[in-house]
Amino acid sequence: MMSDLNEKFAQIGVENAPGQEARRKEEKLDIRGEPLPGIPVDFSHGDVDAHEPTPGAFEAFRKGFERGAPQAYTEYRGGRHTREDVAAKLADFAATAIDPDSELIITPGTQGALFLAMGALVGQGDKVAVVEPDYFANRKLTLFFGGEIVPVRMNFPETDMGAGLDLAGLEAAFKSGVKLFLFSNPNNPTGAIYSESEIRTIASLARHHDVALIVDELYARQIFDNRPYTHLCAQQEKPDTLITILGPSKTESLSGFRLGAAFGSPHIIDRMERLQAIVSLRAGGYSQPVLDTWFNEPHGWMEKRTAAHQAIRDDLLRILRSTDGVKVRTTEGGSYLFIQLPPMDVSMQDFVKITRRLTGVAVTPGTEFGPGFTDWFRINFSQDHKAATEAMERVLTVFERYRSA
Amino acid sequence: MMSDLNEKFAQIGVENAPGQEARRKEEKLDIRGEPLPGIPVDFSHGDVDAHEPTPGAFEAFRKGFERGAPQAYTEYRGGRHTREDVAAKLADFAATAIDPDSELIITPGTQGALFLAMGALVGQGDKVAVVEPDYFANRKLTLFFGGEIVPVRMNFPETDMGAGLDLAGLEAAFKSGVKLFLFSNPNNPTGAIYSESEIRTIASLARHHDVALIVDELYARQIFDNRPYTHLCAQQEKPDTLITILGPSKTESLSGFRLGAAFGSPHIIDRMERLQAIVSLRAGGYSQPVLDTWFNEPHGWMEKRTAAHQAIRDDLLRILRSTDGVKVRTTEGGSYLFIQLPPMDVSMQDFVKITRRLTGVAVTPGTEFGPGFTDWFRINFSQDHKAATEAMERVLTVFERYRSA
Structure with a gap:
């Protein structure tokens, strides 16, 4: 068997x-x-x-616990109040529009968001373009859902003009029938940031070749030397299917609360909620109000x-x-x-x-x-x-x- | 696509x-x-x-938070101390032996445990025997992992001698090539408890036909009228592959902390940990010590x-x-x-x-x-x-x- x-x-x-x-x-x-x-x-x-952890995180959890039943059993995609608050803050951060009702899901960590997004987008035999190097779970998730990895090289040591992604290689991969491209920005493990030009090219290629995108922006709040950072979701030209992932586990040190968020295409968010319903129901109910402290840190x-x-x-x-x-x-x-x-x-x-x-x-x-x-x-x-x-x-x-x- | x-x-x-x-x-x-x-x-x-919720649950969470880094990043299968404590308590409850190192995993709720167990055991085209009626996620999980549902009827209204599972039908299903049988005991939605005879027959048939078992004992602590309850894992004759699932979300009202546990065959627990590593990493680190209160309620x-x-x-x-x-x-x-x-x-x-x-x-x-x-x-x-x-x-x-x- x-x-x-x-x-x-x-x-x-x-x-x-x-x-x-x-x-x-x-x-x-x-x-x-x-x-x-x-x-x-x-x-x-x-x-x-x-x-x-962010000041006030524990107190926010306490308030969630004291709120009791409505907080213990939120909707699978997260409590309405939390979604409205997080959608507004992420929309402001990423310079895009996010409908809290249809375009956002709260997850157990960004790992949870990544798993749900991959599960919603990768079927048996689907080709998935994965950057080398990139976060190790990207390859594991592709394989788990029966996808085929199409590696795309990032020439990170030889450039300080963006991440050095092999854009010709990416286009060739897209032409070869890739269904999904996922990448982290800033890149894990190199800490490289994609340039505005790279982001625009990725978005445009994905739109042109009808490739879905998952952009993992887990570390997008911790940018050094005042470098510019470009959100793909904020671009004019972008693919129809796009999920952006963020969470407070890293810079904000809130990993112990297991909270993350994904926003983007409503039909994929809908699938992610269906999947979350059989994976772990929801992000911990009492933890969800900890997101009140996110993008709301002391001056x-x-x-x-x-x-x-x-x-x-x-x-x-x-x-x-x-x-x-x-x-x-x-x-x-x-x-x-x-x-x-x-x-x-x-x-x-x-x-x-x-x-x-x-x-x-x-x-x-x-x-x-x-x-x-x-x-x-x-x-x-x-x-x-x-x-x-x-x-x-x-x-x-x-x-x-x-x-x- | x-x-x-x-x-x-x-x-x-x-x-x-x-x-x-x-x-x-x-x-x-x-x-x-x-x-x-x-x-x-x-x-x-x-x-x-x-x-x-169980008295002391929130204080246990606070202690976890105050413990800081080691509690935020436990092993994927759960912190060692928690596993040792939970393994001892569950072994006592279910009258079986549980090695905390190899035979137990802490999960985000029992839903998390069920998802991981199903993911570890159901491949494309595998036949899975599912009781009708039983917990709705059982069927959804089978379908999500590409399995084929083989329904087995429970004649619950006509008996008060056990759950009334159609054991002849179960045997026929096993003979037809079923790889896995999962069921809840007490049954969700009927609240029926399987008799000792039924449990022994299920265990024996599974062993004889080399069928894996997942037993969902989520409600096993809330038994009415002092009825006897039989743990399948405590039987002498049982299949090589057996996972039992329990958690404090129901009777103990701890659902908002998202905690569950699964114990059983080490090779399946190992797979479940690998899967958890890409699903959500671990049960919320600070939540895990809440399990200290489990099976440890006030007199x-x-x-x-x-x-x-x-x-x-x-x-x-x-x-x-x-x-x-x-x-x-x-x-x-x-x-x-x-x-x-x-x-x-x-x-x-x-x-x-x-x-x-x-x-x-x-x-x-x-x-x-x-x-x-x-x-x-x-x-x-x-x-x-x-x-x-x-x-x-x-x-x-x-x-x-x-x-x-």
């Missing part, structure tokens, strides 16, 4: 996923030298103790948070770039750095395990973001500033023990 | 689902007589204001709650049975009554809409639980006692206006 399911589930492994460190078994590794003591840092996800709070992350980024870039042969692109938005190491005597998979054992530091191997990234790893630098820089020093010290002669 | 997806999503409509009343559009109906004023009652789900609290529901049930049964021709089986466990009305001049679909308009009372049409139940409706009687009985009087008053001559 299980043969096709065995294959399907083999494709969606979680061994290297954030938060899963505790489940890994010990293995034989080529350990060189002594452990390097220091504060353990889990670079696989952000540290909400170092960068605390200056977001600027301060972004500046704190920019400062951590800068220190990490300085450390990384002082190491011979290490390549890294400056993060333009979000909390990720995607780092390429020079040749080593061990595989990146082993290096990640060795580093964790010797330094107490966890990083995510690059192959999670595309099969070709065998000498890359990703870090989430939303960490305690000092602990993060010290941790990176330790990682690079360990690297030198394995650098190929 | 969307033709097969159109069909798929047409099969999983939410128009008649609990909590969705607010989204329904007004229609032309055969309205007879004046509205009957009274306290509005939404019988489509329980009222957590009338039967409040006498569960007995009192069960007695309160038994008293509401008894009053409703008295009212229903005093109406000529109405048929209803005594609920043995859970908060549902499944009610058959004599012939009417309007369809049940219309009657449900008419009733809501004339009385402010929402009920769920029987066809949600199986295509043949065209003259049935379901209520969840976890409501304010007085409001519930008054609401039922109004529903039956409206019924008399439509009773066929």
Whole structure:
């Protein structure tokens, strides 16, 4: 019975996923030298103790709990009041119009939104264009729903004019019968932001070739160096089927409440609600009012948070770039750095395990973001500033023990 | 592109689902007589204001929030401490052994557990045996994952010796190549409890024919009249692949926290975790400690709650049975009554809409639980006692206006 399911589930492994460190078994590794003591840092996800949840989040949850029955059992797509509030705020942020009744759904995290959007759009055998590198769940979701991945390369290290997406490759993919293109902007794992020109070209190509789009803007509020950011949904020319995803789990450190949002084409939002009804019913009822605090932070709070992350980024870039042969692109938005190491005597998979054992530091191997990234790893630098820089020093010290002669 | 997806999503409509009343559009109906004023009652789900969440639940959430980072980012299958605690309590309740490391997953509600279990077990074209009547999501999940429904009839009105499952029909279904059988016990919508003999036969047949089982025990803690309840997982002879689902959303009124649990075969729990990683990552991190209160209620609290529901049930049964021709089986466990009305001049679909308009009372049409139940409706009687009985009087008053001559 299980043969096709065995294959399907083999494709969606979680061994290297954030938060899963505790489940890994010990293995034989080529350990060189002594452990390097220091504060353990889990670079696989952000540290909400170092960068605390939005002020007022817990109180908003309390109010939801005290509201009782109407809040416990909202409509599947989220309570009306929450949808009206969130639609107005996201419409303002993304410079578009959002009908709270038909064009928005509240979900358990942005992961929930992404799952529902993919489930609503990907059928057996459908071709899905996926950026390499991009968020690891994009490929897993495509495979889970029976889709076929059509990779499109992003030449991120060679440009600072946008993300460097291979637009000719994208057009060729669209011409080959791709039904859906999904991508994160800012890009996960590189932190690259798509230029206005790239966004307009993507939107225009999608419209021309009747390709549906999912734009994951999870990190769109945390933009560094006052760079411009272009929302695809705000463009004049765009495809008929477009879903934009956002949520307060990252910059706002509200992941523990499991809240996200998706807005866009009503017929897809409708499907997403039908799917949510059998997946998990709704985003946690009492959590939903926490979205009142979203885009409603105290004056200056977001600027301060972004500046704190920019400062951590800068220190990490300085450390990384002082190491011979290490390549890294400056993060333009979000909390990720995607780092390429020079040749080593061990595989990146082993290096990640060795580093964790010797330094107490966890990083995510690059192959999670595309099969070709065998000498890359990703870090989430939303960490305690000092602990993060010290941790990176330790990682690079360990690297030198394995650098190929 | 969307033709097969159109069909798929047409099969999983939410128009008649609990909590969705607010989204329904007004229609032309055969309205007879004046509205009957009274306290509005939404019988489509329980009222957590009338039967409040377990004492200490909110404080447990607060502790989770204050614990910060480790609680926000637990392992996908749930935090270790929570799993150890829940595994011990469920093992005790269900008289079985549960390894917290490999045999348990914490999910966003029991709906989340059911979705993950079905996703882990149902592939394209797999035959799935589904009881009629049973929880409406069972059929929708089968169809969403590409399975084929093989209905098995439950002759609930004609017996008080168990649920009255057609065991010969079940065996025939298993022989015809069914891969999975899922059922709720107590049954939703009838409140019937499977006898020990029925449970043993199901377990034995599943083992003999190598059929996987999902047993939804969501209401297993709310048993009336001190009836015996038999856990399938506690049987000596049972299939290799068995998942049992439980959660605190119903009797404990904790639905607003979105918590559930599934335990059983490690290879299926492993798949469920992989799937959860792309569905919604994990049950809300801060919510997970609310499970500390589960199976840990104050002395006498569960007995009192069960007695309160038994008293509401008894009053409703008295009212229903005093109406000529109405048929209803005594609920043995859970908060549902499944009610058959004599012939009417309007369809049940219309009657449900008419009733809501004339009385402010929402009920769920029987066809949600199986295509043949065209003259049935379901209520969840976890409501304010007085409001519930008054609401039922109004529903039956409206019924008399439509009773066929």
